[in-house]
Amino acid sequence: MDEPIIVGIDIGTSKICTLVARVEDESNLRILGVGIEPSQGLRKGAVVDINAAALAVSRSVEKAERTSGFEINAALVSLAGSHVSSINSRGVVGITGGIVDLDDVDRALDAAQAVAIPHNREIIHVIQRGFIVDGQDGIRTPIGMHGYRLEVEAHIITASSSTIENLRQCVGASGIEVSQFVLNPLASGEIVLSETERQMGVAVVDIGGGTTDMAIYIDGDVWHTMVLAVGGNHVTSDIAHGLRMPISQAEEIKIKFGHALQSAVNPEEQFTVRSFGGDAPSRISRVDLANIIEARMEEIFYLVLQEIRRSGYDGLLPAGVVITGGSSLLQGTKELASQVMGLPARIAKPQNLIGLIDQLDSPSYSTSVGLLEWAMLMSDTGQYIDRHGPKKAKNWTEQLKDLLRRLLP
Numbered sequence: 132m133d134e135p136i137i138v139g140i141d142i143g144t145s146k147i148c149t150l151v152a153r154v155e156d157e158s159n160l161r162i163l164g165v166g167i168e169p170s171q172g173l174r175k176g177a178v179v180d181i182n183a184a185a186l187a188v189s190r191s192v193e194k195a196e197r198t199s200g201f202e203i204n205a206a207l208v209s210l211a212g213s214h215v216s217s218i219n220s221r222g223v224v225g226i227t228g229g230i231v232d233l234d235d236v237d238r239a240l241d242a243a244q245a246v247a248i249p250h251n252r253e254i255i256h257v258i259q260r261g262f263i264v265d266g267q268d269g270i271r272t273p274i275g276m277h278g279y280r281l282e283v284e285a286h287i288i289t290a291s292s293s294t295i296e297n298l299r300q301c302v303g304a305s306g307i308e309v310s311q312f313v314l315n316p317l318a319s320g321e322i323v324l325s326e327t328e329r330q331m332g333v334a335v336v337d338i339g340g341g342t343t344d345m346a347i348y349i350d351g352d353v354w355h356t357m358v359l360a361v362g363g364n365h366v367t368s369d370i371a372h373g374l375r376m377p378i379s380q381a382e383e384i385k386i387k388f389g390h391a392l393q394s395a396v397n398p399e400e401q402f403t404v405r406s407f408g409g410d411a412p413s414r415i416s417r418v419d420l421a422n423i424i425e426a427r428m429e430e431i432f433y434l435v436l437q438e439i440r441r442s443g444y445d446g447l448l449p450a451g452v453v454i455t456g457g458s459s460l461l462q463g464t465k466e467l468a469s470q471v472m473g474l475p476a477r478i479a480k481p482q483n484l485i486g487l488i489d490q491l492d493s494p495s496y497s498t499s500v501g502l503l504e505w506a507m508l509m510s511d512t513g514q515y516i517d518r519h520g521p522k523k524a525k526n527w528t529e530q531l532k533d534l535l536r537r538l539l540p
Contacts, residue, residue, distance in 0.1 A: 136163075138195075138206035140188065140302060141318075142362060144173050144341025145457065147187050148499040149195035151203065160503050162486035166191040175214030175341040175360045178297040187305035192305045198487065203307055206300060207502045210255065210312040211342045213360035214291035219260070220246050223282045231264065231273040235281050243285035245267025252289045256314050260284040260352045270304070273353075286353050288314055309315030310506075314356060317345035318501030321508070323455050323479035326346065333450035336435055336468075337498060338458035340364045344432050347444050355442040359434055365425045373411025373423045374415060375406040384420065385461070389483070391420040391428045392463035421463075429463065432471040439472075451475030457495035 137160075139146040149319035151164035172183030178338065194204055222242030244257055246247040248290035262270040271279060290312070299309050314353050319336040323423060327349040337344040339362045347355040366389075371381035390396050407535050435452075439445045454464060459478050469476040480493055481500040485532035 135399065136201060137503050137506040138204045139209070139318075139499060139506070140191070140307075141186065141209040141499035141502060142173065142184075142298065142301070143170055143209070143211070143291075143339050143498070144176055144519040145339065146170050146495070147191040147430065148496060149191045149206070150202070150491075150499050150503060151195050151201055152503045154507065155459050155485075156354050158507075159487075160484060160500075162484060162488055164195040164197075164201065165487050166194030166196070166198070166489060167275075168194065168273075170272050170340075172301075175340070176210075176339075176358070177214065177294050178301060178356040180300050181297060181300060186299040188301050189305040192307065192529065200432040203305075205308040206302070207311050207313055207506055208302055208309050209315050209318055209498050209502060210290060210295070210298070211315040211344055211358055212290075212294060212338065213342070213358055214294050215255075215288065215314060215356070216290075216397065217286060217288045217356045218246065219354075219383055220244070220285050220287050221282060222285065223280065226264075226278050226378060229277055229279070230274045233274065235274065236262075236283070236333050236445045239281050239283040240285060244287065246287065248289055251292050253292045253295060254287060255295075255314060256286070256288040256317065258286045258288075258317075258353045258356060260286055261350070263334045286356070288356055311465055313345070313502055313505050314346075315358070315498050316343070316344040316356060317353065318505050319344070319497040320346050320348060320353075320501065321504035322481050322501040323453055324495050326351070328450040328453065332444070332447040333466060334435070334439060334448055334452045334474075336454050338362055338454065338455075338456040338464075340457060343435065343442055343456075345435055345438060347442060347448070348441065349444060349447050354444060357438045357442075358361075359431070359438075361431055361434065363456075364459075366424055366458065366461075369423050369427050370420065374404060374420070375408075376404055377407075380404065388417055389419055389424050390417070390421040390462045391424055391467045393418055394426050395466070396421045396464055410447075425463075425467065426459065428458075428461070429471055432468050436472045448474060452478075453477055453479045454480045455497040457493075459494045 136412045139150050147168045149166040152160045171187040172180035222239045222244045224238045261272040261284050264278040319337045329351045332349045334347050339364050343359040345357045368409045370376050403412045403416045405412045465476045
C-alpha cells in the first residue's frame with residue numbers, strides 16, 4: 132500500500148490496547164482498528180503469569196485485526212515498570228573532512244552508548260539532548276557545520292533483559308514481532324504535549340493502574356525519565372481495605388464517587404455500599420472516601436516531586452506538569468497535583484484523531500495513541516530518535532515504509 136500501516140500494543144497493568152492506524156498526508160493518523168481487553172498476568176507493569184498475559188494480548192490483537200481487516204505481523208509495544216532506569220551520557224568524536232555529516236552523528240551516539248551497563252540490562256532508547264561543536268553548545272542540528280570535534284549529550288534508557296524477554300514472548304505467542312519497545316511516558320508525551328511546552332520545560336506524568344511514569348522535557352528534548360511502582364490500583368486497594376469491600380466494588384465506587392481533594396467534597400454527601408459480612412447496605416460519607424483517595428494520590432505526587440528535585444531540573448519547568456493516564460480521570464487530580472508540587476497542572480488526552488476514535492477520547496489511551504505517533508519519529512536504527520535533525524536520503528515516509536513493511540503480508 133502507498134500509505135504506511137502502523138500498529139501499537141499498549142500492555143498495561145489494567146488493560147491491553149492494540150491500535151492499527153494508517154498514516155495519511157504524511158502526518159495524520161487514521162485509526163483503522165481498536166482492540167481493548169482487560170489485562171491479566173501483569174503486576175506493576177511486569178509479567179507475572181506469562182500464559183495469562185499472552186492470552187490477553189492475543190484477544191486484544193484479534194479484536195484489532197477484526198475491526199481493521201488487516202493481519203498484524205509486527206508492532207511497537209509499550210514498556211513500564213520499576214525495572215526501567217536512565218542515565219545521561221556524552222560521546223565525543225573527531226569530525227572527518229571538517230564538516231559534520233550523518234556518519235559523524237552516528238559515531239558520536241555510538242560513543243555515548245559506550246557506558247558500563249550490567250549484563251542483565253539492555254538499552255531501550257538513546258535520545259539526543261543536544262550537540263557541541265568545537266566547544267560551542269546548544270546546537271540542535273549539527274549536520275553541515277564546520278568543526279573538528281563533535282560532542283553529543285544523550286539520554287540512555289535501559290530495562291531489565293528478563294522482563295523485556297517475557298513481554299516479547301507474550302506478544303510473540305500471537306505471531307507478532309516486536310519492532311521496538313517504547314517507554315510509556317515517551318509515548319504519552321508525543322500525543323499530549325505541545326511543542327511550546329517541550330521547549331519551555333515540562334514534566335509529563337502518566338498515572339496508570341500499576342505504575343506512574345514521568346518524563347521531563349526541556350529545550351524540546353527528553354532530559355530525564357522515571358517509573359514509580361505505584362498507581363491507580365493502589366488507590367482502589369486502599370478503598371477496599373478502608374471500607375472493607377471487594378476490589379471490584381472499590382473500583383466502581385472510586386470511579387463513581389471518588390474525589391482526590393477532601394476539602395472540595397460536600398460533607399453531607401453519602402452513598403450506599405455493601406461491605407464484607409454486612410447483612411444490610413451501609414451508608415458511607417463521600418468525605419471519608421475522599422480522605423482515603425487523597426492520602427494515596429498525595430503520596431504519588433510527592434514521590435514525583437521528589438524525583439523532579441533529585442533530577443536537578445525542578446527550577447526549569449515553567450510549563451508545569453501535564454497529567455494523563457486512566458487515574459488522572461479522578462476528580463480533583465489536577466488541583467491536588469498543583470497543590471503538592473507547586474507547579475501549573477493540566478489533564479491531557481489524545482487530540483486531533485480521525486477514524487475509530489470513540490473509545491480513545493480519554494487520558495487512559497494517551498500511551499496507546501502515543502505509540503503510533505512515536506512510530507513516525509523512528510529512524511532506521513530503531514533506537515536513535517532525532518526530533519529535529521534532517522531526514523536521511525529518503526524522506527521519512529519511505530523510511531517508515533521500509534521499516535514497517537512487515538506489518539502487512
